[in-house]
Amino acid sequence: MRILVVGAGAIGGYFGARLLEAGRDVTFLVRERRAERLRQCGLKVKSPEGDLTFACPPMTLAKDLTHPFDLILLSCKAYDLQNAIDSFAPAVGPDTVILPLLNGMAHLDALDARFGAANVLGGQCVIAATLDAEGEIVHLNNMHSMTVGERAGGRSARIEAVAAQLDGAGFELNVSEDILQSMWDKWVFLATLATGTCLMRAPIGDILDAPGGEDVLRRLFMECQGVAADNDHPPPEAVIERARASFGQRGSLLTASMLRDLENGAPIEADHIVGDLIARRRSKVEGASMLEVAYAHLKAYEARRTRTARA
CATH class of the missing domain: 1.10.1040.10 (N-(1-d-carboxylethyl)-l-norvaline Dehydrogenase; domain 2)
Incomplete structure (x- = not known):
């Protein structure tokens, strides 16, 4: 499963790095400024659960997206949502699954309007992480969990396939049968x-x-x-x-x-x-x-x- 992580900031960078360490097919969608930083210094995570360093993390710019991805992991701040949607839109195909980890509910309305509700899962994460002055990801405590699910409830073959990719990647994964709750x-x-x-x-x-x-x-x-x-x-x-x-x-x-x-x-x-x-x-x-x-x-x-x- 080809996974596009939108951004390589505190949240996306952390979970993307854990997935990358676990051998998943991960690409980071970044802006030019962040891309230059990653080229120079690599992607670094400082964490009580184990530090990570990737000298040359797989990454792409929005202008270079030409083919759909299977799973898009979205964890931007809400005020950046529209820009993020525009940036990853070329990577969305008819079978692409979008997994947003934003808080609240308004982002679901925006994603549904652009890509259709059938393409958008429910999700959330619990983690305290930030970027330091050097652009490194600092995980502030031991909490690092992700919860995913079908918004209609229950379990599906699709959510099981997504969970199989996210599980075993060094963070806690939960599949909720009532993700909206x-x-x-x-x-x-x-x-x-x-x-x-x-x-x-x-x-x-x-x-x-x-x-x-x-x-x-x-x-x-x-x-x-x-x-x-x-x-x-x-x-x-x-x-x-x-x-x-x-x-x-x-x-x-x-x-x-x-x-x-x-x-x-x-x-x-x-x-x-x-x-x-x-x-x-x-x-x-x-x-x-x-x-x-x-x-x-x-x-x-x-x-x-x-x-x-x-x-």
Whole structure:
């Protein structure tokens, strides 16, 4: 199976490197600047699960795509989605399977509109990784899992074939028979974590130590749960209990990657992770919406960032 990994950044680069190490037929679709960096320095991964180095990783530019791939692994940031779609479109044939690992749901709408829902799987990943100043991928802890599934539910010959390629590649692979529920469960957790830590500019432990901080997290989590329920995907009790444990852990240094991006003055996924969640709300929120307050905070950051860039 020919696999095209869109990008060689923190997420795509990490999982692509693991697949490459396992002997899979992987090609990275990169921009010219990243391609030049990889030619000079190679693809390097620093990880508690084992470092990897590929002096000459297989890669291609969008202009050089001439034939369809069997599987396209997509893990870009949401604000880069349209550019990514345009770049890999020539690699999509009638039998190509697209596996997006983005958070939220809006990317499914965009991919369906361009390539058809039948070509797009559901997927998600759990990993903390970043690019350092040298362009090397740094895996920050031991978590590195991927969950995939047919959006219609159940198991199919297609998902089994995809899983066979992804399994045994040095990271945890799960095949979900209800991938949309899995994606909603992560979205609820991530939206709570992102809005809470960005709004308070602090990790979970510091928020819990602040007067009223625990209530802020509780209200955010309840609102996010409510949106999931509005869309027929309420988190099961086991998921709720795990999330409550995470959001109630004193001394926790847990933050969202969105906070790290915000503190570094980088683009953030405010609309995709928070704005789209609010747009899907159907039930009325009693009192002030903490989710809307947090979203306004994120949009104010984006407005200031845009104004500063233009100055």
